[in-house]
Amino acid sequence: MAQPDSSSLAEVLDRVLDKGxxxxxxxxxxxxGxxxxxxxxxxxxxxxxxxxHYAEEIAKIEQAELTAGAEAPEPAPEA
Incomplete structure (x- = not known):
């Protein structure tokens, strides 16, 4: 019966830091209450x-949302 490969602490830490x-x-x-x-x-x-890397991507998404929000017309006030 073959045992599964065990990972060393260094390998696990490397993977966690790489992926987050x-x-x-x-x-x-x-x-x-x-x-x-x-x-x-x-x-x-x-x-x-x-x-x-991910901070740059999130900043791009936030900037796109701000730009889209600024270009959207404001709804007309109800009379």
Whole structure:
């Protein structure tokens, strides 16, 4: 029976930094309808090169959305 290849910690870390990982957490604790605690967290693990690549793409998308929003005509006010 063949065992699956095991990855070393260095290989796993290299893959995570190359591809990137995002952990997004949102939790709310309430008691009798009263909010006691809200936790919002976003953890991003990636290499600087990977981060910069995706940051450039996100900036392009945001710029396109802003440009499209500026060109859209405003609705006429209701009389």
């Amino acid at each position: 990982v995002v952990v997004d957490v949102w939790a709310r604790i309430s008691l009798v 009263i909010e006691i605690l809200t936790v919002e967290a976003r953890v991003v693990a990636a290499s600087v090169d990977t981060f910069l």
